[in-house]
Amino acid sequence: MSSSNSPATPPHSFVISMPSVATVKLNHDNFLLWKAQLVPYFRGQDLFGYIDGSISKPPKIISVTHPETSVVSERLNPAYSQWVRQDNLILSTLMTSLSEPILAQVVTYTSSKVVWNALDDTFSSRSRARILQIRTQLATATKGSKTTTDYFHYIKRLTDELAVAGQPLNYDDIITYILAGLSHKYDSFVASISARTDDITLEEIYSLLLTSEARLSRHQLTPVIQQPSANIAYRQYNPPRRGGFRDRGRANRGGYNSSNKNHDQPSVVCQICGKIGHSAKKCYFRFDLSYQEAPPLPTKHGLVAIHNKSNHTWDSAWHADTGATHHFTNDVNNLTLQQSDYAGANSVQVGNGQGLQISKTGTSKISTPSSTFVLNNVLLVPEIHKNLLSVHQFCVDNNVYFEFHSYYFLVKDYSGNVLHRGYLHDELYQFTNNSSLPQAFSCVRSYKWHRRFGHASALVVN
Numbered sequence: 235m236s237s238s239n240s241p242a243t244p245p246h247s248f249v250i251s252m253p254s255v256a257t258v259k260l261n262h263d264n265f266l267l268w269k270a271q272l273v274p275y276f277r278g279q280d281l282f283g284y285i286d287g288s289i290s291k292p293p294k295i296i297s298v299t300h301p302e303t304s305v306v307s308e309r310l311n312p313a314y315s316q317w318v319r320q321d322n323l324i325l326s327t328l329m330t331s332l333s334e335p336i337l338a339q340v341v342t343y344t345s346s347k348v349v350w351n352a353l354d355d356t357f358s359s360r361s362r363a364r365i366l367q368i369r370t371q372l373a374t375a376t377k378g379s380k381t382t383t384d385y386f387h388y389i390k391r392l393t394d395e396l397a398v399a400g401q402p403l404n405y406d407d408i409i410t411y412i413l414a415g416l417s418h419k420y421d422s423f424v425a426s427i428s429a430r431t432d433d434i435t436l437e438e439i440y441s442l443l444l445t446s447e448a449r450l451s452r453h454q455l456t457p458v459i460q461q462p463s464a465n466i467a468y469r470q471y472n473p474p475r476r477g478g479f480r481d482r483g484r485a486n487r488g489g490y491n492s493s494n495k496n497h498d499q500p501s502v503v504c505q506i507c508g509k510i511g512h513s514a515k516k517c518y519f520r521f522d523l524s525y526q527e528a529p530p531l532p533t534k535h536g537l538v539a540i541h542n543k544s545n546h547t548w549d550s551a552w553h554a555d556t557g558a559t560h561h562f563t564n565d566v567n568n569l570t571l572q573q574s575d576y577a578g579a580n581s582v583q584v585g586n587g588q589g590l591q592i593s594k595t596g597t598s599k600i601s602t603p604s605s606t607f608v609l610n611n612v613l614l615v616p617e618i619h620k621n622l623l624s625v626h627q628f629c630v631d632n633n634v635y636f637e638f639h640s641y642y643f644l645v646k647d648y649s650g651n652v653l654h655r656g657y658l659h660d661e662l663y664q665f666t667n668n669s670s671l672p673q674a675f676s677c678v679r680s681y682k683w684h685r686r687f688g689h690a691s692a693l694v695v696n
Contacts, residue, residue, distance in 0.1 A: 250279055250320065256331030265357035266364065268331065270398040276324070284321050285350045291317055321346050365399050368392050376415040378648050379633045382447045385415065386440050409439055417648060419450055549620050552600060552665040554636065554643065554656065558624040561598070561612040568621065569596035569612060582615050590617045600666065605653045607632050607645075623665055638663065 255275045260268040276282040283289030292313040299306050324346040329337060339356070343349045372392050377385040393408050413424045423446045427434065503510050506517040514520065550565065562582065563569070581589030594614040600607045608631045609623070625636055634653060637644040643663050645654040656665045 250281065250323070255327065259331055259333045260336050260353070261333045262335070263364070265353070266395050266398040272328075272331065281320070281324060284317075284324050285346050287347050289317075291321075325349060365396065365401060368395055372411045375411060376649065377417060377420075382440070382443045386412070386443065389415070390436070405433075405436060408436060409434070412439060412443075420446060552621045552623050554625055554628075554663040554665050555622040556625045558622045559627070561609050561624050561627060562615050562618050562620075562622040563598070563612060564614070564616055564618050564621065566594065566614055568598050569594060569614060576613075582613065582618065584618075590615050602654050602666075605645075607634075607654075 256268065256271055258264060258267050258271060273282065276285060293311055294314045295308050296311045297306055297308055325344070328346055328349050329340075332340070336353075340349045340352055343352065372389065375385075375389060375392075380388070389408065389412050393403050393411075396403060409427070413427060416424060420443075423443065427439070427442070502513050504512050504517045505514040506519050576592045576595050578592070581591055583589055592613050593616055596612050596614070598609040598612045600609065607628070609628070610631045611624075611627055629635055634645050634647050637646060641658045643656050643658075644652050645656075646652055654665075656663055658664070
């Protein structure tokens with residue numbers, strides 16, 4: 235048998251079946267990863283020549299000379315049929331590894347080489363742009379709210395893409411990117427790694443970072459019910475009464491009880507700061523414009539947060555409180571995950587030392603137009619008339635931080651994005667709005683300048 239000159243023959247005398255080998259389908263952003271998973275397979279099967287053109291298509295018809303009669307005849311080339319079958323299997327493998335938008339671009343092509351070249355031409359310029367994008371992503375990567383595993387795999391995936399593109403990073407560069415993205419909570423970890431003089435692998439970094447994360451998580455965990463407290467200040471005022479202690483025949487009209495048994499030296503109570511021992515004329519805060527001391531409340535009002543229930547409007551708004559250890563609410567409807575009745579011995583300690591009963595515990599959430607925030611360790615306290623947000627607990631629950639200003643505050647994530655804006659209302663930082671604006675925490679401003687000028691206030695006159 236003789237034939238005309240033919241190109242390189244296929245390396246196999248049989249057709250290799252092509253299983254689905256691509257776990258990552260090609261889209262507009264992952265050409266380097268897609269190429270990295272297919273090229274090794276085709277080279278390992280000695281089939282890459284079909285794609286790069288080194289194994290070209292043999293002629294379809296060949297000339298054959300009969301050995302006895304020397305008659306030349308033409309017939310179908312069996313090598314051609316084998317090549318076509320193998321190339322179609324490779325083409326099918328390529329097609330099944332493409333996402334639908336990419337497949338639509340090459341659906342009319344009938345050769346694996348043509349499809350490969352079209353994809354390479356399409357994405358080669360994008361690959362250069364992708365390399366620059368990956369370097370930017372590495373330079374700005376932060377752990378934020380990601381777990382250590384997610385953060386480490388994110389950095390590793392980016393560096394692997396650079397390696398596939400022919401621009402691998404050494405271990406020191408990768409470690410630098412990992413450490414640069416950690417928050418201040420990991421400063422001790424960063425310092426210990428930076429101080430090491432021996433070589434350290436990425437696997438060691440990953441293991442040590444997991445350990446540090448576990449320790450930080452354990453230290454941040456707080457019991458659901460500790461001795462809760464609300465940072466609520468109050469002053470107790472004893473109303474004037476007849477028959478109070480007298481000095482030289484005149485009743486003490488100020489109405490403050492005194493434990494001073496020496497009637498020859500009556501105590502002087504300052505109308506500005508409420509302290510005993512000096513008058514308003516000599517008060518240190520007389521000309522301090524920033525001093526906002528509220529007037530004393532009658533004894534029947536008790537706490538600032540729990541005064542006379544008969545004339546109080548319940549407040550459904552939430553207020554940010556930096557001194558509260560838990561979230562407090564007076565409405566059972568605020569508990570979205572209601573647990574059983576609280577049977578512990580703890581109570582909520584407020585400003586006068588009184589303990590308020592805890593009815594239930596649970597969790598809740600606050601939804602705003604832009605975000606939804608989770609509230610853990612919410613205590614139902616029916617006697618408290620303000621819904622209080624523990625700033626510390628809120629930050630731990632949602633991985634955010636507060637930024638307080640004179641008349642408003644911001645809730646931000648650790649990337650600096652503003653998630654919520656609240657405003658100052660009645661001297662309180664109000665997280666949410668409601669139609670009823672109670673005055674339990676507000677200052678009675680009409681007393682302010684009347685006191686500063688040393689005039690007798692209504693409480694003294696009466």
